Amino acid sequence: EAGVAQSPRYKIIEKRQSVAFWCNPISGHATLYWYQQILGQGPKLLIQFQNNGVVDDSQLPKDRFSAERLKGVDSTLKIQPAKLEDSAVYLCASSLERQGAGELFFGEGSRLTVL
Amino acid sequence: GESVGLHLPTLSVQEGDNSIINCAYSNSASDYFIWYKQESGKGPQFIIDIRSNMDKRQGQRVTVLLNKTVKHLSLQIAATQPGDSAVYFCAEKSGTYKYIFGxxxxxxVLA
Structure with missing residues (x-):
């Protein structure tokens, strides 16, 4: 079974520029998550989708971050304009919940450096 | 690749010894918990999970213990090996589909 695919793996931009990350979840997984992981910290949820609807985006900085999941499959996360503090690894995960439980499968992450 | 968790609490154990990693969770209503392992430059990988109606669950070389009274979770790794060196996270399921990481x-692991 193919895992969660993310691209690009690495991105370096200057502050105030924009960047987009792409995620393809595991086939059949209805729930998709974007997490931000700053060095030395645990992953922090930015947004989660159930099919193509947003379940929770309470921690997404909506003035600069946006995400969409068209057709309930692939998802993109965009940052515009980027700030220095956005430097982090952006992790995409998907899950197939069964009876209120189900592990998250993570991609390798997209590492963003903002200069 | 660049390490994850340069400033995290560190547990050093001798190869072959048992390891115990602890985690305090926040929501007494959380009903499902997962332990993840994250190696440098990679995404977190599932190790073991436990539902809130259980106190203990065992896997291959790993055991998770859940103490709901004090909202505490632990991961025990038997006969720790060099390949176990990584950062370990606990995650609690708090609400519908929502997972919060420690x-x-x-x-x-010391040779």
Whole structure:
């Protein structure tokens, strides 16, 4: 079974520029998550989708971050304009919940450096 | 690749010894918990899970213990090996589909 695919793996931009990350979840997984992981910290949820609807985006900085999941499959996360503090690894995960439980499968992450 | 968790709490154990990694969770209503392992430059990988109606669950070389009274979770790794060196996170399921991660512990296995 193919895992969660993310691209690009690495991105370096200057502050105030924009960047987009792409995620393809595991086939059949209805729930998709974007997490931000700053060095030395645990992953922090930015947004989660159930099919193509947003379940929770309470921690997404909506003035600069946006995400969409068209057709309930692939998802993109965009940052515009980027700030220095956005430097982090952006992790995409998907899950197939069964009876209120189900592990998250993570991609390798997209590492963003903002200069 | 660049390490994850340079400033995390660190547990150093001798190869062959048992490791115990602890985690305090926040929501008494959380009903499902997962332990993840994250190696440098990679995404977190599932190790073991436990539902809130259980106190203990065992896997291959790993055991998770859940104490709901004090909202505490632990991961025990038997006969720790060099390949176990990584950062370990606990995650609690808090609400529908929502998973919250702890800050993590770095495990160093000494030869």
């Amino acid at each position: 800050t993590g512990t770095r495990l160093k």
